[in-house]
Amino acid sequence: MRHSALDPASTPDLQARIAELEQRVAKLEKINSVLIDRAERAVDNGQGSAFSLFQTAIGLERQVRERTCQLSRTLRRLEQVNAELADAKNLAERASRAKTRFLAQAGHDLLQPLYAARLTLSALDEVQTSDEGHRLTLRVERALFTSESLLKSLLDISQLDAGVVIPQVSTVALGQLLSDLANDFAPIAHLRNLDLRVVPSSVHVSTDPLMLKRILQNLVSNALRYTEKGRVLVGVRHRHDWIRIEVIDTGSGIPKDQHCAIFDEFHRGKGAASEPEVVGLGLGLSIVQRLIRALGHRLALESEVGRGSKFSVELPRTEGLPLPLAQPFEDHPSQGRGLSGALVVVIDNDSAVREATAELIKRWDCKAVPICDLSEMEEVVAQRGRAPDLLLVDYHLDHGSGLDAIAAVHASCGVDVPAIVVTADYSEETEARVAAAGIELLRKPVKPAELRALMAHLLE
Structure with missing residues (x-):
């Protein structure tokens, strides 16, 4: 027999089924509630961590920005200090180069007093009549030698450092x-x-x-x-x-x-x-x-x-x-040969050197005529009635060079008068010019024996 939906016989089973479903629904709702609660707590916790990280990131960014600003300021200061150091270095180098150039170019003027002193001392030694006098002049000569060596060495170093000495290979x-x-x-x-x-x-x-x-x-x-x-x-x-x-x-x-x-x-x-x-x-x-x-x-x-x-x-x-x-040049055994009575014109713009040179060569039985430039040369020739036998000329004169003066004398007198150029200029350019003119060259300070030997050679 078939039962209907409202059949009282089927009601208990249905109710049991409904009760079971209701229990399952209640259980699912409870589980769902727990899950929802956990999810909400997880979301809340996640939002808190994100906010904390956000705040930390902002703090770090601020610190990085501050450190970057400090670093930038330090770098700018370092650049400024480096620029100041570079300026100071350039200034020091310019001062050093200027000093070096000065010493390299001032050799002529620095050696002039020593040259005059050496010539005067040689003349003084020749008039000494006692052993004590010769001993004292020898002591002064040694002191001059040491000073001369030191100065010439300093000038050599200055010229090398200044780069004015160019090798002629x-x-x-x-x-x-x-x-x-x-x-x-x-x-x-x-x-x-x-x-x-x-x-x-x-x-x-x-x-x-x-x-x-x-x-x-x-x-x-x-x-x-x-x-x-x-x-x-x-x-x-x-x-x-x-x-x-x-x-x-x-x-x-x-x-x-x-x-x-x-x-x-x-x-x-x-x-x-x-x-x-x-x-x-x-x-x-x-x-x-x-x-x-x-x-x-x-x-x-x-x-x-x-x-x-x-x-x-x-x-x-x-x-x-x-x-x-x-x-x-080698000394001659008899150094006075050819010097006696010779008319020697000394041309130098330094009065101390000019007078000391004239005084020295007078001791060698020469007739020495010191002049400072060519304007006095015509008067010398007119007074003596002849051309000089020898010219002793400084290279650097107030007006032109010693070579110019020698050429002018040759043109004026009509003869090639033997000549010696004396200079404290150690440059190879000056040496080449003097050599090209066929003139003898001596460098200051000149040793008197060397000067005397060369004069005797030219006057033979």
Whole structure:
């Protein structure tokens, strides 16, 4: 039999089913309520964390901005300080260059008083009649020699630092240069009871002959100064396309911690000789280093305390005919020959030098006529009735150069009067101009014996 929906028999089952569903709904609602509550708490917690992170980010951004501003201010201050330091450095460098240029260009004026003093002293020595007088003049001469050496060394350094010394590279025969070196230092080595040996060489090198000679002179002088006994050896070693000129001594040696310091200005090692002929001023090696740098050569040092030192100069070897080096004038045995009665006109714009020179050569039985410029020359010729026998002319005059004055005298007198240009200008340009004119050149301060010998030679 089929029951209807409202059949009382089916009601209990339906009610049970409804009750079960209601329980399940209540349970789901409870679970849903718990989940909703957790979700809301999670959302609330998430919003709080996000806000906290947002606040932290804002705080960090503010700190970064503040630090960035501080860094920017520091960088700007650093840039300002660097700019100030750069300005100060440039100012110091300009001042140093100006000082260096001044010393390099003022050599003529600085050496003039020493030249006048040396000439006056020579004249004074010739009139001394007592041993005490000669002893005192010798002492003054040694003091002048030291002052002259110091000043000339300072001028050399200034010219090298100023870049006014430009190497004139040519092919040079080492044989002649080494021979001159041996002759120059033989008396000093003999005085100190040292054996100076210079090994001959036929090699040719590419260098500036005057600068290389100055380098070797300083190295040999330094070796003699610090060698108490034994010998000094100068020799040449071949290294393919290079050669090494070595200066070896048996002196006191140099400690390793002093190998750099010895090239500083005014540095003097222990054990230096005290004789005036080899007295050192501490500038020789400093000049050597500057000359080496200017020439592009290489300098090496090996030394052991108590066993001596070896300085080596490396420079390029070359082939071909060498350009002749300027030969030093040799004194004549009888230096007065040709001087007696000679009419010598001294042209110099420095009154002290002019008068001292005239006074000195009068002692050599010459007729000396000092004048300051060419305006007085016509009067001299008119009074004497003839052209002078010799001209002794300063290179830098108030109006023109000494070469101009010599040319004017030649034109006025109609004869080529022998002439000597005397100058404290050590530039190679001046030397080249004088050489091109065929005129003899002496550099101030001139040694009286050297001047006298050259005058005698020209008046023969």
